[in-house]
Structure formats: C-alpha cells, structure tokens
Amino acid sequence: MLPSNLETAVLGVITTPVLHLADRHHVFAHLTAAGPARAEDIAQALRLDADTLERMLLLLTAHQILHRTPTGHYEVGPDVQPFLDPGDPHYIGGFLTHLVQETAPRTPALGAYLRHGKTAVDGPDARPFASLYRDEQSTRRFLTAMWDLSYAPSRELAALGDLTTSTHLIDVGGATGPFAVAALHHAPALEATVFDLPQVEPYLDETRKAHRLADRLHFTPGDFFTDELPEGDCIAFGYILSDWPDPTCAQLLRKAHRACRPHGHVLVMDRLFDDTRQGPLATSAMNLTMHLETQGRHRTAHEFTALLHDAGFTRCEVRESSGDKHLIVGYSD
Ligand SMILES: C[S@@+](CC[C@H](N)C(=O)[O-])C[C@H]1O[C@@H](n2cnc3c(N)ncnc32)[C@H](O)[C@@H]1O
Structure with missing residues (x-):
C-alpha cells in the first residue's frame, strides 16, 4: 500500500477529471438541491449511466468529498459543499x-x-x-x-x-x-x-x-x-x-x-x-x-x-x- 501522500498524488490524474465531469453533469447541484440519493436515482434524474456514475461516486467518497450512508445514499460533505454548489460565491x-x-x-x-x-x-x-x-x-x-x-x-x-x-x-x-x-x-x-x-x-x-x-x-x-x-x-x-x-x-x-x-x-x-x-x-x-x-x-x-x-x-x-x-x-x- 502506498503512503497516503504518495497515493493522493499518484491518483490525482483520475480524481480531477472525475470531479470535473461530476460537476459538468450537475451531480453536486442535484445532491445539493435534492438531498442524499442513491447512484441509480441520481443517474435516472440526470440521464446518466448508473454503473459509471456509481464508480465515480465511490472514488469521490474515498476522497471524502462525498459521504456514503450505509443505505447507499450519497451526500456532499458540508466542508466542500459551498465550493461545488454553482449557486454559491465559492463555487470552483x-x-x-x-x-x-x-x-x-x-x-x-x-x-x-x-x-x-x-x-x-x-x-x-x-x-x-x-x-x-x-x-x-x-x-x-x-x-x-x-x-x-x-x-x-x-x-x-x-x-x-x-x-x-x-x-x-x-x-x-x-x-x-x-x-x-x-x-x-x-x-x-x-x-x-x-x-x-x-x-x-x-x-x-x-x-x-x-x-x-x-x-x-x-x-x-x-x-x-x-x-x-x-x-x-x-x-x-x-x-x-x-x-x-x-x-x-x-x-x-x-x-x-x-x-x-x-x-x-x-x-x-x-x-x-x-x-x-x-x-x-x-x-x-x-x-x-x-x-x-x-x-x-x-x-x-x-x-x-x-x-x-x-x-x-x-x-x-x-x-x-x-x-x-x-x-x-x-x-x-
Ligand atoms: C490572471 S488574470 C487576473 C484577473 C483578475 N485581476 C483577478 O484577480 O482574478 C490577468 C488579467 O490581466 C489582463 N492582461 C493581460 N495582459 C494585459 C495587458 N498587456 N494589458 C492589460 N491587461 C492585461 C488579462 O486580460 C486578465 O484579465
């Protein structure tokens, strides 16, 4: 297993495009407006492929950008929410x-x-x-x-x-x-x-x-x-x-x-x-x-x-x- 600082650096090549794609496809905006949701429900609402989306959500969960409940519902972490909400002045x-x-x-x-x-x-x-x-x-x-x-x-x-x-x-x-x-x-x-x-x-x-x-x-x-x-x-x-x-x-x-x-x-x-x-x-x-x-x-x-x-x-x-x-x-x- 890699030390976590090295692991984060090495895997950034995957994480940044995933973060960008989730933003472009309104995943964070949807979670902010609709509250915690399962991957299949988000995929249906946004017309996305559920399998691909869930893999992306799992990666963002491992980075603690999203939180996944035991029932499989995803929510945006409160510390990152303003930065991922298009309606917030901190949006990136x-x-x-x-x-x-x-x-x-x-x-x-x-x-x-x-x-x-x-x-x-x-x-x-x-x-x-x-x-x-x-x-x-x-x-x-x-x-x-x-x-x-x-x-x-x-x-x-x-x-x-x-x-x-x-x-x-x-x-x-x-x-x-x-x-x-x-x-x-x-x-x-x-x-x-x-x-x-x-x-x-x-x-x-x-x-x-x-x-x-x-x-x-x-x-x-x-x-x-x-x-x-x-x-x-x-x-x-x-x-x-x-x-x-x-x-x-x-x-x-x-x-x-x-x-x-x-x-x-x-x-x-x-x-x-x-x-x-x-x-x-x-x-x-x-x-x-x-x-x-x-x-x-x-x-x-x-x-x-x-x-x-x-x-x-x-x-x-x-x-x-x-x-x-x-x-x-x-x-x-
Ligand atoms: C990095 S941006 C900074 C924008 C803004 N000041 C900020 O803090 O976000 C650099 C700015 O310098 C302007 N700029 C670049 N070359 C310039 C020039 N020769 N004369 C006037 N403005 C120039 C660009 O158009 C751009 O708006």
Whole structure:
C-alpha cells in the first residue's frame, strides 16, 4: 500500500477529471438541491449511466468529498459543499474546467521545458494572453475561471484594503471585475475602473448589468505594456504580478506609482509562498501552472515588498486573508 501522500498524488490524474465531469453533469447541484440519493436515482434524474456514475461516486467518497450512508445514499460533505454548489460565491466549477481543458493539455510541454528551458521552447516573444484569448470559447472559459477564483476572496480582501477612504479604484487587469465588484459593494462612495485588454470589455459589460453597477463600474481598454495606467487613488493588481517576471513587475509597479494620486495606495493581491518555500501546496501547484500558461511565478511576501519599495512605495504592509489570495499594500507619499 502506498503512503497516503504518495497515493493522493499518484491518483490525482483520475480524481480531477472525475470531479470535473461530476460537476459538468450537475451531480453536486442535484445532491445539493435534492438531498442524499442513491447512484441509480441520481443517474435516472440526470440521464446518466448508473454503473459509471456509481464508480465515480465511490472514488469521490474515498476522497471524502462525498459521504456514503450505509443505505447507499450519497451526500456532499458540508466542508466542500459551498465550493461545488454553482449557486454559491465559492463555487470552483469554472476553475476546474480551466485546469482540465486548458492546463492539463499543456503539461506535456514541461518535458521540453525541463530539457531546454521555457524561453527556448516558447520563444522570447511568446504572448500568453493571445493564446488564452484565442477564440470566444477559451476567452469566456478563462474569464469565468478568474471570476470563480477571485470573487469570493475579493470580498474579504476589499475589507482589508483601506477602500473606504479611496474615491477611485483602478483595477489593473481586472478582468470581468471580481475585485472591482467586491470593492464597490464594500465602499458605497467608491468608483472603479477596470483597465484591461479590449477583448475583455464585452464580458465586463455583462458584470455591470448583472450587478447593476453601470454608473460606478467603468472600463478603460488598454495594454499595460504600451499605455500609462489611468489615474486613481487606489491601484489594484489581482493575480497580475504572478503572470510576469520581475523586470515586468517592476515596470508595472512604476507605472502604478505614476498613476497613484498623493497619499494613495497600491494593492497587490496574490498567492504567497511561505518564507521557507515549503508550501502552501496550492501556491506550489499554481507556481507550476504559471510556468505553463504565463511568464510568471509565485513569490514570498518579502519579494513583493522589495518590488514595491523599488517602485517608490516606501511603506508596505502584508495583510494575510483566511484564504489563498493575500494582500500587500504599498503606500504612496
Ligand atoms: C490572471 S488574470 C487576473 C484577473 C483578475 N485581476 C483577478 O484577480 O482574478 C490577468 C488579467 O490581466 C489582463 N492582461 C493581460 N495582459 C494585459 C495587458 N498587456 N494589458 C492589460 N491587461 C492585461 C488579462 O486580460 C486578465 O484579465
């Protein structure tokens, strides 16, 4: 028998697609709405093959994602339920789809990266977002994954971000607005501008309508490599610096310093490695996916504060959240 840590790692290749398929076929939504049910009843309700479904449910039970009663009824564990319920802000369905359909097919590239290095394989001018936004379907898939990853944590981060004293938030690479929306809900006097690539605008429009924020949530199309950032008194970077190498981060933070009004602040929101780099697991895993999908990496809090200092933000504070995405605040004089 394998040690459990090795067993979980080895069998992840089966578990992740099963979790994704069960989600896509509404198994968790059904169990959440209908309560505990047997495999044959779930299969009948969702028009699935009962034998295949039961095998999938048994695997998820062994992982303690589902609970199986002695009468053969399955239920979703209360600790994971919010993350698997499409109606809950913590739902990770879009992130799972991204991992299975976008990240997993890229993993064979790691072999070539190992032998030759990423730059030699991809070329020095690789543009990660041209690939992620290659068509309507993959653009929506990526932006949905971002919303699913970022909206729930943003509600806590907005409360940590000193936003009630700000008037205009610039959310750099703000995508469909998970942080901007949380910030506007948290600080009723605030206005927010998402600055992002032009392709993102139609999807941000959907958010403005869905959240009835057309008058306070604005969009400025642009490219942060060639354009200056719009001016504001709070400049946010959520999961942006982890997409890019240090010299690019330094360039972006210098632009943020120029765009930041006096006594304003910058918010860097990202996963953090702990100082020993022994974890957390999610940061180590996503550090590798950054290598596959972007040009970036994950950093420690000290590495972020050094980048902020160099860009002119003389006072920095690290504010850890209860989740995976943390906040480093840099204050402008
Ligand atoms: C990893 S996503 C982060 C989304 C969001 N801030 C969050 O925290 O979930 C990176 C974002 O940067 C945007 N982006 C990438 N390159 C850009 C560029 N050159 N100029 C402006 N935005 C860019 C992407 O469109 C995307 O919305």
